Amino acid sequence: MNQLSRISWKEISFRQSITFGLLWLLPLVFLGIFYFFPLGSILKTSFERGDSGIAAPFFEAIQSESVRQVLWFTIWQAALSTLLTLAIGLPGAYLLARYEFRGKSLFQALSTVPFVIPTVVVAAAFYALLGPRGWLNLAAMRIFGLNAAPIHLTNTIYAILLAHIFYNTTIVLRMVGDFWSHIDPRLNQAARTLGANRTETFFKVTLPLIGPAITAAALLVFIFDFTSFGVILILGGPHFATLEVEIYYQTISLFNLPLAAVLSLLQLGCTLAMTIIYTRLSRKLTRPLQLRSRRFTQKRLTTWRSRLFAGVVIITLMVILITPLLALAMRSFARFEPERGERVVESPGFTVDFYRELSINRRSSLFYVPPTTAIGISLAYAAVTVILALAIGIPAAWALTRHSGLSLNRFLDPVLMLPLGTSAVTLGLGFIIALNRPPFDLRASPILVPIAHTLVAFPFVVRSLTPALRSIQPRLRQAAATLGASPGHVFRNVDLPLIGRALIVAATFAFTISLGEFGATALISRPEYPTIPLVIYRFISQPGAINYGQAMALSTILMVVAAGGLIAIERLRIADVGEF
Amino acid sequence: MNSPAALRITNIFKAFADKQVLTGITFDISSGEIVALLGPSGCGKSTLLSIIAGIEKQDDGKIYWMGAPLDHVPPHRRGFGLMFQDNVLFPHMNVFENVAFGLKMSGMEKDSIQVKVADTLELVGLLGLENRDVNSLSGGEQQRVALARALAPQPRLLMLDEPLGSIDRSLRERLMSELRRILRQMQQTAIYVTHDQEEAFTIADRIVLMRQGKVEQIGKPEEIYRQPATLFTARFLGLTNLIPGIARAENNQHFVDTSLGSFPISKPLQGPVTVLIRPDSATLNGHSGVLLQGKLVEKTFRGNLCQVRISFDEIEFNFNFLSNSDLANEGEDIQLSLDPQDAIIAFNSGPDLETNRRN
Numbered sequence: 001m002n003q004l005s006r007i008s009w010k011e012i013s014f015r016q017s018i019t020f021g022l023l024w025l026l027p028l029v030f031l032g033i034f035y036f037f038p039l040g041s042i043l044k045t046s047f048e049r050g051d052s053g054i055a056a057p058f059f060e061a062i063q064s065e066s067v068r069q070v071l072w073f074t075i076w077q078a079a080l081s082t083l084l085t086l087a088i089g090l091p092g093a094y095l096l097a098r099y100e101f102r103g104k105s106l107f108q109a110l111s112t113v114p115f116v117i118p119t120v121v122v123a124a125a126f127y128a129l130l131g132p133r134g135w136l137n138l139a140a141m142r143i144f145g146l147n148a149a150p151i152h153l154t155n156t157i158y159a160i161l162l163a164h165i166f167y168n169t170t171i172v173l174r175m176v177g178d179f180w181s182h183i184d185p186r187l188n189q190a191a192r193t194l195g196a197n198r199t200e201t202f203f204k205v206t207l208p209l210i211g212p213a214i215t216a217a218a219l220l221v222f223i224f225d226f227t228s229f230g231v232i233l234i235l236g237g238p239h240f241a242t243l244e245v246e247i248y249y250q251t252i253s254l255f256n257l258p259l260a261a262v263l264s265l266l267q268l269g270c271t272l273a274m275t276i277i278y279t280r281l282s283r284k285l286t287r288p289l290q291l292r293s294r295r296f297t298q299k300r301l302t303t304w305r306s307r308l309f310a311g312v313v314i315i316t317l318m319v320i321l322i323t324p325l326l327a328l329a330m331r332s333f334a335r336f337e338p339e340r341g342e343r344v345v346e347s348p349g350f351t352v353d354f355y356r357e358l359s360i361n362r363r364s365s366l367f368y369v370p371p372t373t374a375i376g377i378s379l380a381y382a383a384v385t386v387i388l389a390l391a392i393g394i395p396a397a398w399a400l401t402r403h404s405g406l407s408l409n410r411f412l413d414p415v416l417m418l419p420l421g422t423s424a425v426t427l428g429l430g431f432i433i434a435l436n437r438p439p440f441d442l443r444a445s446p447i448l449v450p451i452a453h454t455l456v457a458f459p460f461v462v463r464s465l466t467p468a469l470r471s472i473q474p475r476l477r478q479a480a481a482t483l484g485a486s487p488g489h490v491f492r493n494v495d496l497p498l499i500g501r502a503l504i505v506a507a508t509f510a511f512t513i514s515l516g517e518f519g520a521t522a523l524i525s526r527p528e529y530p531t532i533p534l535v536i537y538r539f540i541s542q543p544g545a546i547n548y549g550q551a552m553a554l555s556t557i558l559m560v561v562a563a564g565g566l567i568a569i570e571r572l573r574i575a576d577v578g579e580f
Numbered sequence: 581m582n583s584p585a586a587l588r589i590t591n592i593f594k595a596f597a598d599k600q601v602l603t604g605i606t607f608d609i610s611s612g613e614i615v616a617l618l619g620p621s622g623c624g625k626s627t628l629l630s631i632i633a634g635i636e637k638q639d640d641g642k643i644y645w646m647g648a649p650l651d652h653v654p655p656h657r658r659g660f661g662l663m664f665q666d667n668v669l670f671p672h673m674n675v676f677e678n679v680a681f682g683l684k685m686s687g688m689e690k691d692s693i694q695v696k697v698a699d700t701l702e703l704v705g706l707l708g709l710e711n712r713d714v715n716s717l718s719g720g721e722q723q724r725v726a727l728a729r730a731l732a733p734q735p736r737l738l739m740l741d742e743p744l745g746s747i748d749r750s751l752r753e754r755l756m757s758e759l760r761r762i763l764r765q766m767q768q769t770a771i772y773v774t775h776d777q778e779e780a781f782t783i784a785d786r787i788v789l790m791r792q793g794k795v796e797q798i799g800k801p802e803e804i805y806r807q808p809a810t811l812f813t814a815r816f817l818g819l820t821n822l823i824p825g826i827a828r829a830e831n832n833q834h835f836v837d838t839s840l841g842s843f844p845i846s847k848p849l850q851g852p853v854t855v856l857i858r859p860d861s862a863t864l865n866g867h868s869g870v871l872l873q874g875k876l877v878e879k880t881f882r883g884n885l886c887q888v889r890i891s892f893d894e895i896e897f898n899f900n901f902l903s904n905s906d907l908a909n910e911g912e913d914i915q916l917s918l919d920p921q922d923a924i925i926a927f928n929s930g931p932d933l934e935t936n937r938r939n
């Protein structure tokens with residue numbers, strides 16, 4: 001059976017099409033109400049303001065030199081960031097896929113931490129490390145007796161690239177590493193004995209096989225970098241603007257909603273195009289592989305060569321991924337009290353004041369929420385998001401892979417990725433405009449936040465599940481079916497155990513995205529139910545060392561909470577997973 | 581013997597983590613010879629193969645090809661082919677590309693590759709399937725492609741790791757004889773790893789029987805079958821007519837006393853031993869040699885052979901006779917005579933019995 005060819009409805013039985021329809025029902029209703037309806041509302045609102053026809057704002061935008069510049073910058077910085085992220089992430093993915101070593105789950109959890117850190121905090125962390133008064137500059141000034149900071153990285157493209165690598169390497173580690181870990185190492189051995197050296201084996205055998213996973217990961221990384229917001233805004237300074245930043249400026253600062261709408265349409269168009277290219281590509285690349293158990297594919301670090309490799313990879317990744325976080329954590333315990341006019345700061349003193357301040361409502365603010373409550377709110381939102389995202393993600397991924405040649409699927413596949421390419425600002429604004437009146441008056445409901453998080457997490461969930469589902473040999477399902485298993489049984493007893501790892505990856509994504517999401521949450525959450533990133537933002541947007549220190553302290557707490565949640569998910573393994 | 585050793589394996593040791601996998605493996609393979617590595621799963625056969633291929637590195641010992649050590653030769657320069665048990669074809673290539681892979685790696689020209697692939701596919705009986713997707717082939721076809729892929733670059737040594745392990749019985753028998761024909765025809769030097777004695781007997785010129793990381797016995801198939809050196813070998817070959825006894829010497833002759841009586845043996849053994857009575861060396865109603873009186877319990881017709889279960893008080897043994905033999909009916913008494921030279925072999929028991937229980 002060739003599952004990759006185009007098929008029509010006629011080849012599917014009536015019962016199959018009913019199942020198929022039911023699978024799509026929930027995801028499509030969800031997307032319809034919480035994505036397309038708000039999006040339609042905001043676009044309608046925006047275009048109503050223009051008087052010279054519906055197409056006029058488009059011509060205006062395209063003709064504008066500044067918009068073209070923004071578009072060009074958005075594309076090349078995203079491409080470069082993606083390439084660098086792959087270069088850093090692939091050796092790590094190989095290490096995780098092929099070797100078993102002590103502290104591996106800790107390493108995996110640590111490498112995922114950056115992903116859950118809100119953009120404001122990442123920016124703060126890089127400032128704490130590389131900024132004019134960051135640790136590196138302080139150290140350099142001390143050692144070489146300089147008066148001015150020698151390292152100028154903030155407000156440069158390098159800071160942006162570094163932050164993007166910092167953010168997205170975990171996507172490559174997770175998606176590629178997980179897929180790679182199930183590929184039979186004997187394929188490489190066969191190539192070696194047929195006369196291929198290591199390089200040839202990699203390019204002719206390994207790379208084509210893990211291609212789908214790399215493409216999927218690269219696409220996600222690219223879209224993330226393409227729609228990058230906080231990093232560009234804070235670390236890039238006023239010289240750099242991606243489409244997303246421009247949409248924000250146009251919406252918030254200039255209130256030019258028509259242009260903002262046009263830009264978000266432009267952004268949507270680009271993401272859609274990328275997604276279509278990706279789905280075409282992945283369909284060509286994906287083959288039913290015989291996935292092997294990790295017990296079979298992974299070995300210990302026994303040779304000095306593998307130990308050296310592991311050492312270099314782990315140290316490199318830890319330096320890139322953990323140093324900024326350490327700088328941040330240390331900053332939350334450090335007090336700088338430089339005298340006015342003095343350039344070189346004395347060695348910082350240790351303090352826990354910032355943490356103590358967290359529970360003190362100094363200004364008697366009405367909206368004061370203790371950080372402990374914010375942590376509870378964040379965790380509750382994250383839990384609901386995991387449930388919602390899996391509830392709509394599993395049927396969607398299942399329907400997508402079941403009859404992948406079907407035209408409906410060919411159409412829906414890229415549509416599912418749309419929320420990812422939609423700016424958080426647009427999404428939040430859409431919720432406010434569309435969901436404030438019957439039939440969907442959800443403005444006051446706290447459920448709105450996890451729904452927004454689910455929209456953001458949904459594409460990740462689907463993308464994490466489809467490669468594993470697609471790679472299950474059709475024969476296996478047919479075997480189960482001929483043994484008298486109903487489609488439900490087949491899913492429970494064949495698909496579910498086989499995609500267990502992918503499910504855990506998907507849940508991890510949903511959980512961490514919810515914890516770290518900032519843009520949409522900032523617009524739609526009720527002031528009395530703030531998440532951790534919002535509280536951090538409140539602190540960081542107020543001047544003064546105490547507020548900055550509290551932001552650092554709370555960021556450190558978020559970091560710990562996120563890492564704890566991740567380790568919990570890692571430990572929570574479904575029975576028999578990985579032992580098929 | 582006749583030709584010098586092509587591959588020489590000397591004193592190979594290998595341990596994984598805390599587990600000793602190979603202990604002092606030593607044997608030679610002559611040019612054009614097919615050697616079977618035979619043994620139960622987990623005895624270290626595949627690890628040895630990986631070491632010869634250069635995929636794993638031995639802890640100690642040396643491997644030589646035509647007298648030159650292979651220690652620092654990477655797998656892709658050894659010129660050894662390796663064929664695996666189940667489908668390890670490149671799933672992203674069609675049949676032609678799979679078979680052509682090794683030829684491309686050796687830098688062969690396109691036209692020559694075309695010819696060579698066609699020749700090889702013809703040899704394995706798959707001519708015309710060049711453009712097929714390997715995932716759409718049957719198990720037997722996939723194994724033929726795997727064989728063709730391993731054969732095409734004309735490896736100096738071909739290693740086959742349980743190549744027929746995952747294939748059903750009737751197809752396996754056909755492929756087995758085909759494999760034998762192809763390997764002989766090409767005068768291919770080969771190592772054939774299997775846990776199936778029948779495969780090893782059919783294909784190999786010589787058998788290296790392995791057990792728990794050590795060489796148990798080396799010999800031609802008929803030697804090993806006729807003269808198993810140890811109790812383990814006997815059991816592994818499916819020889820189950822075993823009875824414990826005490827060996828003693830009397831006038832320079834050796835005997836074993838068992839509950840079935842006293843048997844003369846050729847080996848100078850003393851003390852507790854286990855005696856093997858060969859199932860295919862008994863004669864009906866004979867009067868010379870050792871005589872055994874028993875009761876026929878069951879007759880099983882197996883084509884030209886008839887398997888007979890005979891009880892001797894507490895012990896039951898199996899014997900094979902030609903189907904046209906004049907056999908008693910079930911429940912009747914039966915008398916056998918055994919030629920002690922041929923039918924009775926004694927082994928030191930003790931530790932062997934102990935360790936055998938685990939296999």
